Amino acid sequence: MCFFDQHRFVCGDWKWGHFRQHCNREYRMGETCGMKLVMQTYPVGQKCKLCEKIDTKMRRRQAEVERISRWNREGSKFRASIEKSTDIIRLLDSEIYELGCERSRRLQGIGSAH
Known part of the structure; x- marks a missing residue:
């Protein structure tokens, strides 16, 4: 459950942003566990x-x-x-x-x- 930014468009759609923080389940350096959680949501002023x-x-x-x-x-x-x-x-x-x-x-x- 690693943390990523989320970009939310005006239409309601979204996309993943930059990686922000590792969780404690991942032991290999520089890798993510594969499960994504939202660290911060950033509104995007346009449609997808x-x-x-x-x-x-x-x-x-x-x-x-x-x-x-x-x-x-x-x-x-x-x-x-x-x-x-x-x-x-x-x-x-x-x-x-x-x-x-x-x-x-x-x-x-x-x-x-x-």
Whole structure:
């Protein structure tokens, strides 16, 4: 049960930080016992990488939706562009869903730590 810093992101996710102190269970010099306990939690003023990826994909998706709306107002001459943007939205929806599932697994403690 060695002690490490913990970095907590605004989204609620976290990652291990620097090693701080050995426990009395570890006898080999320079090694940790493998069990991690939090010595100190440091707030990080940003979202984790997964949430940043989700936000980026959501912005891209919103831009495609706005394009389709604009093209629909301008008439039927952009049919191929609308279809392409619709395909992009479907792909982004799939990627956003997968990232959301990964984030949920991490927050439940099922996935591995950063």
